[in-house]
Amino acid sequence: MIRVLLPFHLRNLARVDGELRLKISGPVTLRTVLDALEAGHPVLRGTIRDHGTLKRRPFIRFFACQEDLSLQPPDTPLPEAVLDGTEPLLIVGAIAGG
């Protein structure tokens, strides 16, 4: 199971508490994790990546294992520790504004 931690506002929007656990069949990448996340929680479509283009929204970042994965191509495999559930994938609202 892949562990995913959403930011506060998206947890409220999706009506979930704590971490999500997603079952991914096939390669585990940012794209496949986000596909599974949006399939289970359609309300999140358009909030993390844009409708249509599926580009990451400007003030959203992805972290795992203390690495910023935000600029990686979306089909890059996620770190081994995310695959085996040791570490969560963090979806973060960037510090911006004031």
Place this chain on the structure above:
Amino acid sequence: MSAIRVLAGTKKGAFILTADGRRKDWKISGPHFAGWEVYHLKGSAIDPNRIYASQSSGWFGQIIQRSDDGGLTWNTPGSSPDELKGPGGFPQGESNKFAYEGEAGTHKWYDGSQHPWEFKRVWHLEPSLTDPDTAFAGVEDAAIFKTTDGGRTWRELPGLRRAKGALWQPGAGGMAVHTILLDPKNHHRMFVAISAAGAFRTEDDGQTWVPINRGLKSPYELPDPDAEVGHCVHRITLHPSRPDVLFMQKHWDVLRTDDAGGQWTEVSGNLPSDFGFPIDVHAHDPETIYVVPIKSDSEHYPPEGKLRVYRSKTGGHEWEALGNGLPQQDCYVNVLRDAMAVDSLDSCGVYFGTTGGQVYCSPDGGDHWNPIVRDLPGVLSVEVQTLP
């Protein structure tokens, strides 16, 4: 006894203020969608418990919320967790998808160059007067969208941007369709206002639009002060009994038209400043109108630090200050364009919200004012429902 429901959108959530027809003892519910900007909420005229809300965030984008029980509970239409369990197929999650039709094209940018159209947020939601599942959305970058399935999906009415859209240019607050008026006597006709493009009218359900800006003058904002488009219209309003008469608060100037926008005439008269944002019409007297003058385009607060609504009972030109119950010293709040509304009780109630978080009510057409609530986040919009 009748009841009043005030829908207040703020910078940090939505609030619902309710009272009976006396409009004295108010109950406050909220924040709904806490922490999110709520630009606008509005209820259906034919099903008052159906309320649409625009929730947005710089981080997470646009969300459309809908309530079918007068604001007690909310759902994102077509993408809610509950619908995952329903028999109607897998939710598409497209209630927040606002895609411009075809090639989006470009509009004029601040420096005069052309800039691609980019959706940012929904500023205004206008439910249909005949069908609770139909509503219109005015968005930034300026365009109008329509839903016919209760907000599950939205389609642009692209004819609006064909009305010289390449010449439209954002103002300091962006470039948005912030006002949508539906003609209650002619359901094919609508009016919209755009900052900073002007006012527009359709006679064919939004398929084609014409600029209606003749008579507007913007000598300091535009190279051609009489330009057909480009004027910074802050708000337009009409009385449902007389939809050919529109009133406008422009960046500077208050104006009226008596022929549905064919020609505008300035009616600023004796106002202390004709800069402002909201304008509204009394529920029962179509010649009684309200504005909230602001000192200037550079100083967005009331003249002399006195919060005063100005009322004209003559459709403009002659104005009287209304400040009874409003702060008359050291007040430096603003009232934004969508933050004034009226109820339709026998003694017409007038309401407005401020950037300082106060929502005021006058139960007697503006003669006396009382705060309903004082310490909300900055108020972005106020709508009022008069309930049986």
